[in-house]
Amino acid sequence: MGSSRVTNTPTEASPEIKFGTDGWRGVIAEDFTYANVRKVAHAIARYVVRSERPDAGVIVGYDTRFGSERFARVAAETLSAAGIHVFLAHDACPTPAVSLLVRQRAAAGGIQITASHNPYRWSGVKFKASYGSSASPAIVAQIEKDLALILRDRVPAALPTQPGLIHALDVRTPYLDTLAGLVDWDRLRAAKFRFLIDPMHGAGRGLLLELLRKHGIEAAEIRGNRDPLFGGVNPEPIEPHVEALRQAIRAGGYDAGFALDGDADRIGAMDPDGTFITPHQIFSILFWHLAGTRELSGDVAKSFSVTKMIDKIAAKLGRKVWETPVGFKYICERMLQSNIVLGGEESGGIGTKLYLPERDATVSALLLAEVMAWHGKRLGELVAMLHRDYGEHHYGRIDLTLAGGQKEKALEYFTSPKLKKFLDWSIVRREDLDGVKFYLGDIGWAMVRASGTEPMLRAYAETTRPETTKRILNEIETLARSF
Numbered sequence: 001m002g003s004s005r006v007t008n009t010p011t012e013a014s015p016e017i018k019f020g021t022d023g024w025r026g027v028i029a030e031d032f033t034y035a036n037v038r039k040v041a042h043a044i045a046r047y048v049v050r051s052e053r054p055d056a057g058v059i060v061g062y063d064t065r066f067g068s069e070r071f072a073r074v075a076a077e078t079l080s081a082a083g084i085h086v087f088l089a090h091d092a093c094p095t096p097a098v099s100l101l102v103r104q105r106a107a108a109g110g111i112q113i114t115a116s117h118n119p120y121r122w123s124g125v126k127f128k129a130s131y132g133s134s135a136s137p138a139i140v141a142q143i144e145k146d147l148a149l150i151l152r153d154r155v156p157a158a159l160p161t162q163p164g165l166i167h168a169l170d171v172r173t174p175y176l177d178t179l180a181g182l183v184d185w186d187r188l189r190a191a192k193f194r195f196l197i198d199p200m201h202g203a204g205r206g207l208l209l210e211l212l213r214k215h216g217i218e219a220a221e222i223r224g225n226r227d228p229l230f231g232g233v234n235p236e237p238i239e240p241h242v243e244a245l246r247q248a249i250r251a252g253g254y255d256a257g258f259a260l261d262g263d264a265d266r267i268g269a270m271d272p273d274g275t276f277i278t279p280h281q282i283f284s285i286l287f288w289h290l291a292g293t294r295e296l297s298g299d300v301a302k303s304f305s306v307t308k309m310i311d312k313i314a315a316k317l318g319r320k321v322w323e324t325p326v327g328f329k330y331i332c333e334r335m336l337q338s339n340i341v342l343g344g345e346e347s348g349g350i351g352t353k354l355y356l357p358e359r360d361a362t363v364s365a366l367l368l369a370e371v372m373a374w375h376g377k378r379l380g381e382l383v384a385m386l387h388r389d390y391g392e393h394h395y396g397r398i399d400l401t402l403a404g405g406q407k408e409k410a411l412e413y414f415t416s417p418k419l420k421k422f423l424d425w426s427i428v429r430r431e432d433l434d435g436v437k438f439y440l441g442d443i444g445w446a447m448v449r450a451s452g453t454e455p456m457l458r459a460y461a462e463t464t465r466p467e468t469t470k471r472i473l474n475e476i477e478t479l480a481r482s483f
Helices: 034-051 068-081 095-104 137-151 172-179 185-191 207-214 243-252 279-293 309-317 328-337 361-375 379-390 406-415 466-482
Strands: 024-027 058-062 086-089 109-113 122-128 166-169 194-198 218-221 256-260 267-270 299-303 321-324 340-344 350-352 394-400 425-431 436-440 444-450 457-463
Touching (some): 034 122, 034 137, 068 122, 068 166, 095 109, 172 361, 194 207, 194 243, 207 218, 207 361, 256 361, 267 361, 279 299, 279 309, 279 340, 279 350, 299 309, 299 328, 394 466, 406 436, 406 444, 406 466, 457 466
Parallel strands (some): 058 109, 194 218
Antiparallel strands (some): 425 436, 444 457
């Protein structure tokens, strides 16, 4: 998700609640409180009443974080006070499951209580629009306009709760039933691959495991119990948080491992030898398979920070690349406007027209398993094949929490046209769709941007050699900390 906190640091107070790339987040008991959740839900209720079909109801779900079910109940009560029927999940569920139910039930929208991949101290509110995905920038702007008035006591207070308008909802069954129709189970069974799943104690626990086992695929799960502390790591399916998956996949001799983030909309993967398969490689494999092997029609949409391998595959297959600012809401917007076979972002959120204009880690894992079965190859072999056919692409990212003013000075430095050279390479061109991206000769590119979810500077690089990528990122960090 992406969203900004109320403030730039966890301890500052502010009357503002800001939506970021996919909702609002805050630190539990500091700014993420019952009172603030009521205000956000009140603003969403006003939007639904004014701009949607309030009689269609709103789906409300929640993840496995501390107090999520109670925060979801508070949101449901606030919506009911506006006369809106609320369908409240009776157990923790993935964010994309809420999106799916919104679409299937033709609901007016959906709310998910989650902070996605953020550390355990955080929670948040995502709003899913009636089309079953991230609210568009136009919808977010309407909600934020009402929210600003609510925060300043310029709208009437919410009416009393109407408990009769709140209904329990089974999200799990229709979600699993829908996902079961997406892949070729006969092909998967014949391949006899064994899979290991790591939901990272999050909302995706048990779901992919149940699907695979139900269809005769051997699978196991680690970190599948509810733990609001997430075992002491951030529930983000990237290194170093996937070390438990690495150890388990090596010990168990599995053919692939799939990691899901806290609300199960982002994916990470691992090869049997413990090699982490990056979200960029996952995206490239799926695009190559769906547009190439399966010859599905459609172009590709990707965030500004995503690998250039996608561009090379698209060029070979004759597909157009739509590039968007960072944030899946922009990918979703493009998927709603154009024929997009696959849309994805750097953080592992991937959506396909086979399903919803929405990222879903469980769907991505199923499709990866199908690719493996279709081609009889493990993920590392598929990556090696892509490197052979399209050139090597080695990607890296660092997140820098800087002292006051350093982030702004760093952005000013890297965006300045006076910067003509970086390390050994001339800067041959720049792009500024989101932050600044600068191309370094013919070896690759680097990028810096302010985070849309946390008070930090993000730095990215992709080159033809892993050591070159690391060197560039190290130099960016050194410069940023010198200001």
